[in-house]
Amino acid sequence: MKSILPIIVVFGFGFFMLVSFFIPLKGIQDTSQTFQNWYIGVMAFFIFIGIFNIIKINLEKIQRRLRDWQYSIILLICLLVMMAAGFIGGPEGGLFLYFYKNVQIPLGATMFSLLAFFVASAAFRAFRARSPEATLLLIAAVLVMIGRVPIGYWIWHGFPNLVEWIMTVPNTAAKRGILFGIDLGMISMGLRVLLGIERSYMGGGKE
Amino acid sequence: MFLILLILVQGISLDVYDTPNDDGSSITLSWSSDTLISSYQILRSIFPEHDFKEIARVESGKTTYVDTAVKAGTKYYYRIKGAGLDTVFFSNTAGPVRPIAQIFNLGRLNIAVCMIILFAVILFYISRARKGEKLYIRKIPALTAVEEAIGRATEMGKPVLFVPGIMDIDNPQTIAAMSILARVAEKTAEYGTPLYVPTSKAMAMSMAQQVVKESATKVGRPDWFNADNIRYLTDDQFGYVSAVDGMMVREKPATNLYLGCFYAESLILAETGHYTGAIQIAGTAMPDQLPFFVAACDYTLLGEELYAASAYLSQEPIQIGSLKGQDFGKLIFILVIVIGVITRLLGNQYFYNLFKTTR
């Protein structure tokens, strides 16, 4: 039961969806649409369980006085405050949007912008022409970095066209080749999942 | 009278047909007009001469309409009334047309053929591998490095950090990462080296826990397994990356493995790891992220090499079989490209048109 039922579920729903792609009959199409809608409903729970886990992990951290447990209190308070603001005032509530605008936006945006600094130090310390291949990478990178911003156009008016050529010719070719490889890999993975050969996503795959 | 008749015929020319490859629930109308028309009224009847009723209004600029309020098997006639500047234009009466339900969508035949060929090739090689046939796979240099790097962490008495990407377990890269994690967990359990696996998805956490637990049991070290080392941090990308960063700075792992599906966090992880002096091995099939891994890590599995690595490490017949199947798929793709280019060069469009997927 524990291993057969999941295989039946994955095979049954999977192959129905595969076949329904090719059969335009109304009953089949409606059923497939219903399954899709269920899927989206279930996916919502994936997020709920994520939030549930955050609460659980941080409660445990506080209970067992693990390292930095004090911060977990801050985290949980923020979570509760945000949820209270949202569920009492609604997603249009002033306080909820106030926190979104003045806490979530600046923190999210700043976190990402830290990368500007890391990219700079990587450029200085890690980005080296150690081999012919790396040299090629380097030259392309420098051309794109200069030619794609206004300073490149200012230096030489043909710069943007040169960069566009790099993007549409060698870049497109390599990206497409890589894409084909990835697509094949994903199809083979999908097939194994549907056939129940690949079970690692269920955890281990053995009973 | 004569004038009106002329307009009636020449104003709008209408063509209707049963929408191909559907369940018989729609009829497609397409029309053309060389006069200025501000809006169209679409009229329908089940009689050729009378009883035409408006079913829809369409603004100018549009030249097609799909009528979905039809019954399969019934005959329909259509007319269009177009409002011009000060005249009303009529189209010819088009029809009869009868929507019919199709059992197989012929417009998707090429997709079916492609799918069947790829499935067949992959299954063929999997079955060969399962029968115990030894299938050759070239060595992937970055892999030897993984084992060395784990050894190095052990010597230094420091933990190993394994980041399985930030996507959920419905992402194949995460799954490939998990089979590499199984091998990494075996090695670390054997050496008794701590292994941290922070995840960004709750399901990825439970999966990683099961995988690591099983590996530990497999090498006879169930006591080594510590569920607390495999933690779900947060779904939020930046919350996650900053937490992992904090972890690197605090725990100073000697070996960082980034295998799976990565987005913008790739560089921030690799750069912080570089800063803490760890040996770093990365692998992802995300083309956007490869350059940073190449730039800042010691070894990188490029794209599909991630899947190849998982097959190579496990020596599992299924994985090796699929890899060989995919290799064959690549040969087919190359062949198809060559044929496509040549036929087009010879002025033949037939082969080119076989690959059309949208009407």
Place this chain on the structure above:
Amino acid sequence: MEVLGVWIASLLTLAIYSFLYKDNPFYKVAEHIFVGISAGYWAVILWFDFAWPNLFEPLIVKGNMVYLIPIIIGLLMFAPFIPKLSWLVRIPLTFTMGISMALFITQIIQGDILPQLQATFLPLAGIHPFKVFSNLLIIAGVVFTLIYFYFSKEHKGTLGFAAKVGIWFMMVSFGASFGYTVMARISLLIGRVYFLLHNWLGII
């Protein structure tokens, strides 16, 4: 209230930047505030934008029992918290995997493989010689990149050379990606600096 908000936002921004100096309590506080606020936000938005109107309202208010199915499957996600029933978590996992993988396979053929193959059948005659050259490069680049990812033979001789050329194409494209990413990162920093100078300090 508005002014206070800008101050909160600015101070939190600076707290994150303090990580550049080194990991410190300010950064950690900001980090945990962020995780807490985001998680709370997700819960609220998910409920109001989707879970209530699309799942619970039809069930509770309109009494449409069909909606019980996705809810029950979804609730099985919590099965691991009851050790005896933990295997039931496989039902939502296999259900979502089955559907997403099947759709994925057909869509990747319809939306990726066939159109991208077709787009590689490029014309080589009757166009400007430079365009012919470019098209040839694209075709060669795709083929040689595919050869690099051919794992069934050791890369020696002609095959080795082809794989090598494939690597060159990839390196150029990686270089392009690197350049673009640098651009992305800098833009984000500009965005924050603009906020600090404009909204907070009011200098620009």
Place this chain on the structure above:
Amino acid sequence: MGQVNNILARLSALDRRIIFLLVAVAVIVPLLIPIGLPVDITKPVKNIYDKVESLPEGSVVVVSIDYDPGSEAELYPATEAFLEHCFRKNLRIFMLALWPAGTPLGNMALENIGAHYNKKYGVDYINVGYKPGGPVMLLSLGKNVGDMVKTDYAGVPIDSLPLGKEVKSARDMALVMSLSAGDPGVLHWIIYFHARFGIPVCAATTAIMAPQQYPYLASGQLVGLMGGLKGAAEYETLVKRRGRALAGMDSQSIVHALLVLFIILGNVILVYQRSKR
């Protein structure tokens, strides 16, 4: 010789915080003292502009907010510039978000630009908020909008809004604009939505994702592309709007020049150290 050696050795051991400081200066100074370098227009951006120009008045454009505050700096200016163009052309906007934290960002842009053009919520534009399920959701949405969208973001039943009543399926949509910072996003709009329903898709992506979109531009599956802040600056130039993207372009240029300098310097050190050995 010894002196050169000394300098290079020191440089190679340079504390990265000094690099950080230089980057900060290179961003701040051009913002305070603008140079006003001219912005060139690239073809993929022009393609979006032309596509929007070609749409008849009243067409429904789907704007998908597939980013969150993390990419606000790059994609929010693009959102505003694109909406400005649509509203000016009297197109109607059907907005949704594939990322949970995208909804309020989309609303901000709609309200800012909509107010300027006297557009009315519910008639000229709607926002149906976040929808989970990514690619699978797109297939459901294209087939029957009502399955996925029962209310708008504020909980108002969708049938009570004139525009909401009108958009029933992909057939009622003229163009999709995905403002995308990752998955789910533009890729899914292309290989799921466009492939199934044939609705043209254009995108504004973070610069990091832009190179990956070129195969789709080449195949015509993607109509046009705004890559990063530069793409947004180009669009601002096209729609004659002086926004945040254009304001940031000088800093962008200067930092790029600085980084190229870093790369060259780093490699000079490498070559020098190699020749010493």
